[in-house]
Amino acid sequence: MQIDAPRRPHAIALAALVLSMALLPAAPVSAQPGFTVSFGRAFGSIAEAGALADTNQTTVGGVEAEQLLAAQRLRLYYELDGGSYAAPGDWHYFLHNAGATWKGTFGEKQRHAFFVGGSGSVRANGSSWAAADYRALAAFSNFELRPSAGATVRVGYRLDARAFPDLAEMNQVQHDGFSSVLVNFPTRTTVIGEVHLGAKSYADTLAAVGPYDAAMAGAPGRMGRGMGPSLRSTVAPVPGSAVEHNHAGMVTFMARLGQSLADRTGATLQYYQRMTFGRVAPLVVTTPALYFDDGVYDDPFASDARALSASVKHHFAGGMVLEGRASRMAKSYNGVLALGPDGASLAGLDLREDQVWRATAEWTIPILPSRTGPAGIDLNIGYFFTRHRSNDAFYNYTSHNVGVGVTISY
Numbered sequence: 001m002q003i004d005a006p007r008r009p010h011a012i013a014l015a016a017l018v019l020s021m022a023l024l025p026a027a028p029v030s031a032q033p034g035f036t037v038s039f040g041r042a043f044g045s046i047a048e049a050g051a052l053a054d055t056n057q058t059t060v061g062g063v064e065a066e067q068l069l070a071a072q073r074l075r076l077y078y079e080l081d082g083g084s085y086a087a088p089g090d091w092h093y094f095l096h097n098a099g100a101t102w103k104g105t106f107g108e109k110q111r112h113a114f115f116v117g118g119s120g121s122v123r124a125n126g127s128s129w130a131a132a133d134y135r136a137l138a139a140f141s142n143f144e145l146r147p148s149a150g151a152t153v154r155v156g157y158r159l160d161a162r163a164f165p166d167l168a169e170m171n172q173v174q175h176d177g178f179s180s181v182l183v184n185f186p187t188r189t190t191v192i193g194e195v196h197l198g199a200k201s202y203a204d205t206l207a208a209v210g211p212y213d214a215a216m217a218g219a220p221g222r223m224g225r226g227m228g229p230s231l232r233s234t235v236a237p238v239p240g241s242a243v244e245h246n247h248a249g250m251v252t253f254m255a256r257l258g259q260s261l262a263d264r265t266g267a268t269l270q271y272y273q274r275m276t277f278g279r280v281a282p283l284v285v286t287t288p289a290l291y292f293d294d295g296v297y298d299d300p301f302a303s304d305a306r307a308l309s310a311s312v313k314h315h316f317a318g319g320m321v322l323e324g325r326a327s328r329m330a331k332s333y334n335g336v337l338a339l340g341p342d343g344a345s346l347a348g349l350d351l352r353e354d355q356v357w358r359a360t361a362e363w364t365i366p367i368l369p370s371r372t373g374p375a376g377i378d379l380n381i382g383y384f385f386t387r388h389r390s391n392d393a394f395y396n397y398t399s400h401n402v403g404v405g406v407t408i409s410y
Contacts, residue, residue, distance in 0.1 A: 039405060040380060091128050095121065113144045134162050155180075190259075265315075284336050311326075333352040
């Protein structure tokens with residue numbers, strides 16, 4: 001789908017609503033479709049370390065539409081996500097994703113389940129990162145086993161293939177296998193443990209990029225604020241080295257503790273760790289401020305990470321929800337050089353190291369729930385704080401934002 005450069009994400013809400021309404025049947029059918037439309041803006045400031053704050057405005061919007069068929073075993077869905085980031089240049093984006101999932105059951109009393117499915121995605125960006133547009137296909141298979149009333153075991157595998165029309169060296173195939181265990185205790189405590197083993201193969205990166213050239217990392221047009229194509233070369237292995245192959249590996253661990261504190265109030269505490277090995281990514285996309293962990297541009301195979309987060313959520317009797325979250329993440333990049341204010345690598349060729357603190361408070365308010373029937377309209381209000389510290393000058397800032405949005409669901 002071709003998107004003209006002047007188009008902006010504030011048009012998403014109207015287009016998404018029209019699309020979602022078009023999916024509704026003219027007459028009752030056995031499986032009603034569902035949809036969710038959201039649109040919001042955040043206003044605030046971003047201050048580079050040691051500098052005055054600049055005011056900014058971020059726009060986000062999206063739509064989710066689904067249709068359940070075959071006694072709700074088959075789910076067809078379409079998702080549109082779009083927005084713009086408050087950075088110099090044109091940092092808007094549109095991400096389309098459509099797919100299908102089939103659910104089957106087996107075992108005594110059909111207590112176990114399996115899921116198979118696939119999806120296709122298309123991403124189109126503004127001019128500041130248009131060179132990183134991509135197309136993707138995914139397939140997955142998961143099993144959900146319930147050995148007892150209070151325990152659930154999940155295992156699964158996912159395959160992703162992504163093609164970058166303007167960056168052949170970033171073409172990639174990614175594998176992810178996982179297993180998790182969830183246990184509910186009589187104390188209204190939930191414990192979850194999860195392990196992922198991942199692998200990614202890139203295109204013929206050694207032939208496409210060649211040995212690392214320090215001058216290339218600071219070359220105009222390969223990185224920087226609003227400078228296309230906004231890419232950074234990484235410290236590539238030299239031909240003949242022990243890692244002269246195109247395969248990167250990753251192991252992640254996650255442990256989460258959930259506890260009910262009172263009726264309608266719950267809290268969670270989570271620890272996450274990621275360890276990488278093998279090949280480093282040939283190129284890394286320069287992402288704008290406040291862009292974190294999308295799994296493609298903020299490539300998880302490009303950094304080791306440790307994160308601790310906590311949240312508290314309260315559901316009011318009238319349907320309002322109040323939630324607060326706080327997190328801290330430390331990231332050590334395995335092949336990305338830290339850059340100074342002039343866009344050149346540091347004298348010691350240090351690799352990038354980040355520390356990110358984030359805190360949010362969000363309030364969801366249903367609008368006239370007694371009059372909207374099967375549809376729901378929510379007003380979303382939130383405050384978002386980010387303190388990003390790095391030896392890379394581009395990622396050294398503090399941000400305060402207040403957001404207001406509307407969500408319509410059916």
